[in-house]
Amino acid sequence: MIYPVKVFCPNGKLKKIISSKVITNRTWRSLKCTTASFKEPTLKEIKLKEIEDKKDKIKCIFCPKYFKARYLTSKVCKSARCKQKHYRKFGAVPKEAKICPTCSAHFYATPSRKFCNNPCKFRSKSKRKK
Numbered sequence: 001m002i003y004p005v006k007v008f009c010p011n012g013k014l015k016k017i018i019s020s021k022v023i024t025n026r027t028w029r030s031l032k033c034t035t036a037s038f039k040e041p042t043l044k045e046i047k048l049k050e051i052e053d054k055k056d057k058i059k060c061i062f063c064p065k066y067f068k069a070r071y072l073t074s075k076v077c078k079s080a081r082c083k084q085k086h087y088r089k090f091g092a093v094p095k096e097a098k099i100c101p102t103c104s105a106h107f108y109a110t111p112s113r114k115f116c117n118n119p120c121k122f123r124s125k126s127k128r129k130k
Helices: 020-030 043-055 080-091 121-129
Strands: 005-008 014-018 096-101 106-109
Touching: none
Parallel strands: none
Antiparallel strands: 005 014, 096 106
């Protein structure tokens, strides 16, 4: 990094301050290089590079493979088996044992479901009335 330069007159008074950007441009111009070819990495670019390095080293929670992830929050590799296990463990709605109120049949369903899949007489009559 190049620091700004202070230019003083012979009397010792401050004449002007040349910024670091101007000095860098002059330096690279004298070396026959453009400023576009030289660019100090910003803090954002450094952080993005660290994130990219971390994405290559994420371990799947179901198998011992390391995989390249699209996001840092990714936990599962791209194999179908691991995706299915992850969905069943974290994403699927839990099913519970229920009894149909019309035909009293036992079935497994999500909490919002009330009737079994069998055609019950009660439901078919109610549809006709509407």
